[in-house]
Amino acid sequence: AGPARSARTVTRSTCCYCGVGCGVLIESEGERIVGVAGDPQHPANHGRLCSKGRTLAETARNLHGRVLQPELRAQRHEQRRPVDWGLALDTVSARLADIIERHGPDSVAFYISGQLLTEDYYVFNKLAKGLIGTNNIDTNSRLCMSSAVTGYKLAFGADGPPTCYEDLEHAKTVLFAGSNAAYAHPVLFRRLEEARERDPDVRWIVIDPRRTDTAAMADLHLAIQPGTDVALFNGMLHHLIWEGWVDADFIAHHTTGFDELKQLLRDYTPRMAAEICGISAADLITAAEWFGRSPATLSLYCMGLNQSAHGTDKNLALIQLHLATRQLGRPGAGPFSLTGQPNAMGGREVGGMATMLAAHRDITNATHRAEVEQLWKLAPGSLSPRPGLAAVELFEAVRSGKVKAVWIACTNPVHSMPDIARVRDALQRAEYVIVQEAFRDTDTVPYADVLLPATTWGEKDGTVTNSERRISRVRAAVPAPGQARHDWWIVREVARRIEARLAGPGTGPMFAFDTPAQIFDEHTALTIGRDLDIGGLDHARLEADGPQQWPFPSGSRQGQARRYADGRFATADGRACFHVTPFRPVAEPISARYPLRLLTGRLRDQWHGMSRTGRVPQLFAHSPEPSLHMHPDDAARRGLKAGELVRVASARGELVLPLEPSDEVGSGTVFAAMHWSGQFLSSGGINEVSQPATDSRSQQPELKHAAVRVEKAGFG
Ligand code: SF4
Incomplete structure (x- = not known):
């Protein structure tokens, strides 16, 4: 007889990919995830999963390429070396505190992710806005739904x-x-x-x-x-x-x-x-x-x-x-x-963006700031009234030297930001770059002065909110591998060290939580009386009753499926507002030099920069390699053939892709998927050429359109 097999355990959780927020049942054996199935009881999916969700087990059981120990380097030109957590945390907190003392709170910035759990998001937000006193905390959700x-x-x-x-x-x-x-x-x-x-x-x-x-x-x-x-x-x-x-x-x-x-x-x-x-x-x-x-x-x-x-x-x-x-x-x-990401909504709820405060409050609103100061037990006037730097301006400020230190967590801006040459340049110039990641093979990790190993899906515990405002539990099925730690824990540890050094007399401990459930309780307390009131929810209630939609005030039996059914809106007078919306053309018009319109989008079976889906061979069957779609007439006019390598160039940069003639795009338009990154291509991905113009109100960049030219790559 062979060795005894460990018993199989089933853990109820939520898919870590898109904003649909499907419920999953994770099957594990000892410390290994061996299967994932759709949760028939979850109201988002009733047991269904898509190709990405169905292959989650394959992504989770593969530890190759995971960051499993903290690493740091003393000088930019050095290799990072493995260190223990104590040294890593002491170094990060000392460097941040030192920069803050020398240059002020706005000299540091945080760039986080819609893939963090709500509890992680909350602690990051409290560290930046509550303890350090900067609103320079933005997220890749800025690129997605602002x-x-x-x-x-x-x-x-x-x-x-x-x-x-x-x-x-x-x-x-x-x-x-x-x-x-x-x-x-x-x-x-x-x-x-x-x-x-x-x-x-x-x-x-x-x-x-x-x-x-x-x-x-x-x-x-x-x-x-x-x-x-x-x-x-x-x-x-x-x-x-x-x-x-x-x-x-x-x-x-x-x-x-x-x-x-x-x-x-x-x-x-x-x-x-x-x-x-x-x-x-x-x-x-x-x-x-x-x-x-x-x-x-x-x-x-x-x-x-x-x-x-x-x-x-x-x-x-x-x-x-x-x-x-x-x-x-x-x-x-x-x-x-x-919403694109699994927890873009949760990030909005905790105010985890440069332009927001907790529970849908506004940074520029003095009453809102006073409410948060009171709930966080801060001295009046502690919160900065200045909106922080949104994603594109944040990396520009790093590049110009206004921001000295940037802490990047659970996201890969050297792939996902527009005009990535400038982001690379920014990180090269930064005084200090902290990267908190589960995966080593991202385009951003090489810029890290300190690399903090984070747990990821299947190992973490907390909550996410999907596109229909439904809060679901995410549960750990296996222990953290190596020395990886939960995102909220890493932030709390740094925060406590900075607090000990920076906080003035009379300030109570701000990070006195030991579990995600306690963090969630703090978050819900801030929502009471707000439009997203979830005072009636805690982890125990979600355990007992399953996923719930907000608002869910104290005393509720269930959340609210639809809002504004009575015709009363959340404005001061209860009326919805029409706005004058004149048509304005795209930020970058085509020209004789750049005569084609570049569109970007997703593939069916890949997710973001492929750090997870890129580990599953079967997910490449649908679209095995990157390509540039061009209308067959446009390709013929240029003498370009299927599979030929072409150079896609804009005013900012270029990359080389195989050509795929396709009548899915109209004449004058080309299309490339956004997933392929520098890990797969000789250059970076399609954001080598995308352009960083942003919406003046949302600060979201125009990632969907750029003027480009396409020509034979002409190697040799
Ligand atoms: Fe559901 Fe989206 Fe996950 Fe697919 S990727 S299983 S649709 S949550």
């Missing part, structure tokens, strides 16, 4: 979608805008497919310059010119007003600002709007009618709207279609932004 945040706040007075996943089954018209949900949110897409199979009257409109797999299944695909979404939505609303298909009573009693918008919309006749968008006026009118006359219209939108220099206006213009027709507040109707 335009959705500003859209919701400006229209409804508060962040967060008013909708829930059950609306997928009730909607009669589904409008996808800048969302390839078939790839990016596959389990939600499957729910939509099943709803349409049950009800043949359900109609799908897809707005996307590319014929994605989602667009290929649409009843109406509007292949607009990149960046013209606002013109389209304005034209649709013009037509709905003209035909009298808006809800005049709702507009009069529950909104403000409609007359000013109406003035603007006079110019957006269907013909004029369609001309800007490069589609037929008849298709625009059809879309408007399906939208406005449907018993329930649900809009699903994502990076195609958010990753834009006019992302806030794109969000607003779409939300305004819903407000004017009262397509919200009832089953199957409403604007529904889909």
Whole structure:
């Protein structure tokens, strides 16, 4: 007989990839994860998983390439050497405290991640804003959904979608805008497919310059010119007003600002709007009618709207279609932004961005600051009133020397930021770079002066919030490998050391928590009385009753599936706000030198920089290698053949990719996936050429569009 096998254990948790937030059952044997299945009891997925979720076990059991011990170097030119945790923590806290004492709190910055758990996010935020006194803490969620945040706040007075996943089954018209949900949110897409199979009257409109797999299944695909979404939505609303298909009573009693918008919309006749968008006026009118006359219209939108220099206006213009027709507040109707990352929503809740305070409070609001100071037991006036640096400006400030030290956790900015040559340059120039990571093979790790080994999915405990405001538990199935430690623990340890050195007399201990459950309790206390009140939740309640949606105030029996059903919004007067949303073109127009429009997006089976999915051979079967999609006519005109290496160049940089002729893109447009990084290519990925223009209100960069030229690579 062979050696006795350890007993198998099943741990209920949540998938670590996208914002759908599917429940999973992790099967483990001793210290090894051996299988992952969908959780039939989780309301997001009812047992389903997509290709990425199904292969989580393979990614988790492979420790090759994991960071398993702290490493540091004394000088930039040296190799990092392994050290113990005590030395690593003492060095990090001493260096940060020293820089703060010499240059002030705003000389340090934190760049964190929508893949951290809410509890991790909370502790980082408290360290930066509460202890150090800087608002320079931003996250890769800035690249993902900050335009959705500003859209919701400006229209409804508060962040967060008013909708829930059950609306997928009730909607009669589904409008996808800048969302390839078939790839990016596959389990939600499957729910939509099943709803349409049950009800043949359900109609799908897809707005996307590319014929994605989602667009290929649409009843109406509007292949607009990149960046013209606002013109389209304005034209649709013009037509709905003209035909009298808006809800005049709702507009009069529950909104403000409609007359000013109406003035603007006079110019957006269907013909004029369609001309800007490069589609037929008849298709625009059809879309408007399906939208406005449907018993329930649900809009699903994502990076195609958010990753834009006019992302806030794109969000607003779409939300305004819903407000004017009262397509919200009832089953199957409403604007529904889909978050890319598993916990972008949780980061928003704890205020883990440079422009926010905890529980959807604003940094610039003195009352909000005073509330947080009181709850964190800080002296009045302790919190900085200056908004911190958002992602693009944060790395620019590192580059210029204004920020001396940057702490990067659970994210890979040398792959994901626009114009990455400048980010590389920034990290080279920085006085001190801390990288907290689970994986060694990222493009950012080589810049680390200190590398702190973090635990990752399957090893961590806490909570995440998915796209429908549902908070789910994430649970550890196996112990931390090597000397890896939980993100919140690492931050707490550094914070306690800095606190001992910097904090003045009379300040109580700020980091007196020993478990994620205690951190969650502090977080919920800050939400009481706010729009996202979760005073009725704690880890024990989530254990007993399963995942819950916010708001969930104390005394609640369940969370709220839909918001604003009574027509009362979160603004001071309770009315939703219309805004004037003129169409503005993309930040970087094409030119004779750069005549093609570059679009970026996701592959079906990969995730972000592939540090996890890149470990699973079967996930390469769908798209085995990187490529540049170009319309066959454009390729023929340039004498380019399938598989030939081409140089993609913009005003900022270039990279080389194999050419893939494809009529999924229109003539004049090319497409490349965002996953492939310097770990796979001789250059960095597609962000070598993307451009860093940002939306003035959301500070989200226009990762979806750049002007480029394409030519034979011409080696040798
Ligand atoms: Fe994970 Fe998203 Fe796939 Fe669900 S849909 S299994 S959350 S990647």
